[in-house]
Amino acid sequence: MLKYTLFLIIAISLFVLNVNALSKTIKKDDILSMESQSCKEDSDCMNHGNFCSSDRCIESFYCQGNDCIIPDENAQYVNLVSDNSFYDQKPQGMIIEACSVEVNKKGNCATRLCDTNSDCFSNLCMNRTCIINENLPLLVCSNEGNDKKFSCGKIELEKCEKNEECFYGTCNEDKTCNDKFPTKIDEAVTSVLLKYILIGVAILVVIIVLIVFLVKRCRKH
Secondary structure (H helix, E strand, O other), X not given: OHHHHHHHHHHHHHHHHHHHHHOOEEEHHHHHHOEOOEOOOHHHHOOOOOOEEOOEEOOEEEEEOOEEEOOEOXXXXXXXXXOHHHOOOOOOXXXXXXXXXXXXXXXXXXXXXXXXXXXXXXXXXXXXXXXXXXXXXXXXXXXXXXXXXXXXXXXXXXXXXXXXXXXXXXXXXXXXXXXXOOOHHHHHHHHHHHHHHHHHHHHHHHHHHHHHHHHHHHHHO
16 A cells, blocks of 8 residues: 555656646747736736736747747846856856857856756856857747737847847847847937938939930030
């Protein structure tokens, strides 16, 4: 009887652990198909990002391919720093954030301290810093900037070719994703520059047409 009781306890324990493990992961396709949680204040978002904005809980999930992780005490994303001496001890959970090799070698980027590849969501640890895995780009899926629905894109420092690849909508000149949405000032400056460029092109076209006209007229005489 004792034998079967122990077996039952172990089986139940394994089931609970398995459920807990599954609750920390989600598929990207499922994120894109769901709607964010409604709220009135931050306390309404205790299990949904802990932050309420425009009556919606702002949540972020971090993905590689279609497999995403839900940040919690066992796996967290924190802002990148320039020097990991800022951290005096290794974190308890998995490190989600990651630096590019190039920027890390220049001493301009570091994550929380890692010892082995398994400490990093990217599965790459170099010089005690988690490094971007180019074979599995890190994506963020969030309703930030679009409070009701979720969208996904590459996170900061991931390599890119087009703005559309990046979550924050900007692929920098060095072909890496930006770490924030363009500000209204940026958009205003871009709009003004575009306006002047169009005016300049129009003036140039008029000048060329006039030159061609004058050249033809001179040849006739």
